[in-house]
Amino acid sequence: MMKQKKQYTSIGILLLIWISALLTPRFTKGVIDDNMLPLSEGDTLTTSFVPVSWPATTIPVTDSLCRITDDTHSIESFFVALDSLRAGKDTVISVVHLGDSHIQAGHYSGQAMRLLQQQFGNAGRGWISPLKLSKTNEPDDYFISSVVKEWIAGRCIQKVKKTSLGIGGIGIQTESPSVNFDISIAPNNGAGYSFNQAVLYRGDKSMPMLPAGKSKESAHVSFDKGIHIPGILADTFHISFLTDTLQLHSTRRKQGTDTLLPASSFNSVYYGFNLTNGKPGILYHSIGVNGAMFVNYTDENYVRQLALLNPSLLIISLGTNETFGRNFTSQEFEGQAKDFIRLVKKYMPDVCILLTTPPECYKRVRVNKKRTFVRNDNTQRAAKALVDVARKEGIACWDLFSATGGKKSSRKWQEKQMFGRDRIHFTKEGYQEQGILLFRALMDTYNQTRENKSEN
Numbered sequence: 001m002m003k004q005k006k007q008y009t010s011i012g013i014l015l016l017i018w019i020s021a022l023l024t025p026r027f028t029k030g031v032i033d034d035n036m037l038p039l040s041e042g043d044t045l046t047t048s049f050v051p052v053s054w055p056a057t058t059i060p061v062t063d064s065l066c067r068i069t070d071d072t073h074s075i076e077s078f079f080v081a082l083d084s085l086r087a088g089k090d091t092v093i094s095v096v097h098l099g100d101s102h103i104q105a106g107h108y109s110g111q112a113m114r115l116l117q118q119q120f121g122n123a124g125r126g127w128i129s130p131l132k133l134s135k136t137n138e139p140d141d142y143f144i145s146s147v148v149k150e151w152i153a154g155r156c157i158q159k160v161k162k163t164s165l166g167i168g169g170i171g172i173q174t175e176s177p178s179v180n181f182d183i184s185i186a187p188n189n190g191a192g193y194s195f196n197q198a199v200l201y202r203g204d205k206s207m208p209m210l211p212a213g214k215s216k217e218s219a220h221v222s223f224d225k226g227i228h229i230p231g232i233l234a235d236t237f238h239i240s241f242l243t244d245t246l247q248l249h250s251t252r253r254k255q256g257t258d259t260l261l262p263a264s265s266f267n268s269v270y271y272g273f274n275l276t277n278g279k280p281g282i283l284y285h286s287i288g289v290n291g292a293m294f295v296n297y298t299d300e301n302y303v304r305q306l307a308l309l310n311p312s313l314l315i316i317s318l319g320t321n322e323t324f325g326r327n328f329t330s331q332e333f334e335g336q337a338k339d340f341i342r343l344v345k346k347y348m349p350d351v352c353i354l355l356t357t358p359p360e361c362y363k364r365v366r367v368n369k370k371r372t373f374v375r376n377d378n379t380q381r382a383a384k385a386l387v388d389v390a391r392k393e394g395i396a397c398w399d400l401f402s403a404t405g406g407k408k409s410s411r412k413w414q415e416k417q418m419f420g421r422d423r424i425h426f427t428k429e430g431y432q433e434q435g436i437l438l439f440r441a442l443m444d445t446y447n448q449t450r451e452n453k454s455e456n
Contacts, residue, residue: 049454052119052443057436058416058429059405066403066437068354068445069387070396075352078313079446085120085280092123092276094310096285098297099317102358103288104131106139107428108317111435112442113284119443121281125185125193127309129168129272129287136290141190144273145182148174154269156289156296164231166201166271167305169289169297173270177263179207179250183273187244194242195275200235203269208235212249215239219246223255229304232271242277274309285309293321294336303347314344314351315438317400319358319386320424323378334385341393353395354442357383359404359434362423373423380407398441400434 068075081093095116097109117123131138133146134153154163154171163171181200185193200209204226211219218240224233237246250268252261276283287306289296297303297318306314322333337355344353360380362373383401390397405412413419418430426434 049450051447051451054115054440054443055436057433057440058418059412059433061403061437061440063444065399065406066441066444068396068398068441069390070445071391072394073449074394075313075354075396075445076449077350078352079449081312082120082446083450085282090280092280092283093120093312094126094283094285095313095315096127096287096306096309096311097315097317098306099288100292100321101288101290101425102320102431103286103317104139104290105137105288105425105428105431106141106286107431108426108434108438109284109286109288109315110139110141111432112438113282113286113435115436115439116282116284116442121279122192122277123279123281123283124195124197124276125190126276126283127167127272127274127285127287128183129166129170130172130181130270131168131170134170134172139286141186141193143182143184143186145184147180148176148178150174150176156299156302157291157293163269164203165302166232167285167309168272168287169292169302171203171269171271174268175263176268177252179209179268179270180212181209181246181248181270183246183248183275185244190244193275193277194244195246195277196239196242197276197278198237198239198246199274199276200237200248201271201273202233202235203267203271204231204233205267206233206270207250207252207266207268208255209248210251211237211247213247214245215243215247218243228308229301232305232308234308285311288317291321292318294318294333294340298336298340298343300343300347303343306344307348311348311351313354314348315354315356316340317356317358319382320361320379323358323361323376323382324363328378328381330381330385333382334389337386337389338393341389341395353393355386355390355395355397356438357386357397357399357401359400359426360407360410362410375408375410398438400437403437403441404434 084091085093097103103109128142130144133144133151152162152173154161154165156165156169163173165171208223210221219237222236224235226233254261322328358379361376363376364371365374383399387397387399410419413430418427418433420426
């Protein structure tokens with residue numbers, strides 16, 4: 001009888017241990033654990049910090065090469081904002097990721113966006129540009145279409161700008177007397193990005209837009225009074241429920257009257273939309289223009305517009321295009337990066353800045369009358385220059401060049417079929433891999449600082 005009681009006691013203890021193990025949050029680097037318990041209202045991160053984890057990557061990465069350098073702790077205020085979200089606060093944290101073609105495609109920044117939102121909450125899709133209407137590639141998670149086919153497209157890379165430019169670094173202009181926009185979230189790639197508010201950014205001489213079609217009964221508009229930046233209007237469309245679509249149509253009617261204004265009195269330029277869902281979390285704005293360099297964004301009017309998004313963190317991913325210049329020098333490139341960063345500091349003095357370096361790539365040259373690929377040595381020089389700029393300017397830096405493997409790393413990416421045919425760009429999977437690395441670098445730094453605080 002005593003033996004039987006001891007057996008029952010042992011079994012009971014084992015069951016308690018097993019149940020306790022199931023209920024205890026786990027943390028394994030490289031794996032996101034669905035059983036991790038979110039912080040509830042009133043919890044303090046300093047006493048009950050649960051580290052953030054990340055998915056594994058296909059290409060092995062050395063831990064020491066995938067970390068953010070931030071000697072001055074310049075992004076601490078961004079981490080404090082993340083703390084507030086994990087503590088259950090009803091707030092929205094805005095992140096802007098600015099760059100070139102690596103960002104325009106939306107796969108690299110999109111992966112980082114989704115991973116951040118999985119951990120800290122999804123406040124919406126954020127900025128979307130009418131890129132296809134300007135005859136260039138667009139991210140695959142949304143569509144902006146129009147019956148108007150003839151658009152004049154202005155881009156920040158143009159020496160002589162064809163139109164005025166907006167937050168997305170582009171503008172589209174039409175002389176059509178009637179304009180419409182149909183905005184839709186892609187059913188699969190855009191899953192989870194329904195919205196109940198859309199802000200349209202347009203030129204102050206543009207025809208205003210009204211809800212149309214299926215959106216006519218469910219949406220109403222608040223017109224901007226022009227108090228932000230001269231020449232830019234931001235009209236807000238409020239929708240009574242979460243939706244994946246919004247239909248808009250222009251009006252030439254003078255506001256508050258029945259007077260129809262002539263089409264010639266308008267200069268219709270449109271810039272893009274900001275989509276939100278009214279929930280707390282991360283609002284991640286991805287802004288990229290093919291061919292863009294630091295000098296293309298170094299414009300006072302542009303940076304003032306960018307400040308309208310009120311970012312807590314500005315991630316700057318530029319430098320690839322500069323390295324293809326015939327007369328590239330580290331000194332000139334460093335000066336161009338500093339000029340832009342100082343302009344950002346002037347108009348966004350409270351923003352945290354994260355500078356990223358460009359990954360390695362190739363360039364095409366002629367050898368014995370044949371075109372072949374050779375390693376673009378300038379990417380390594382540009383990476384070093386940006387690391388130096390970050391140190392001198394007292395801002396954070398993530399060395400993507402090193403994180404992706406450094407010198408001669410492109411071969412590894414090519415072997416894994418993650419490098420594009422032009423050997424400059426990456427495949428969708430390659431960019432998504434880089435998005436994981438960016439998230440990992442951010443969260444590794446976040447985890448370390450929070451663990452140190454909880455120990456003190």
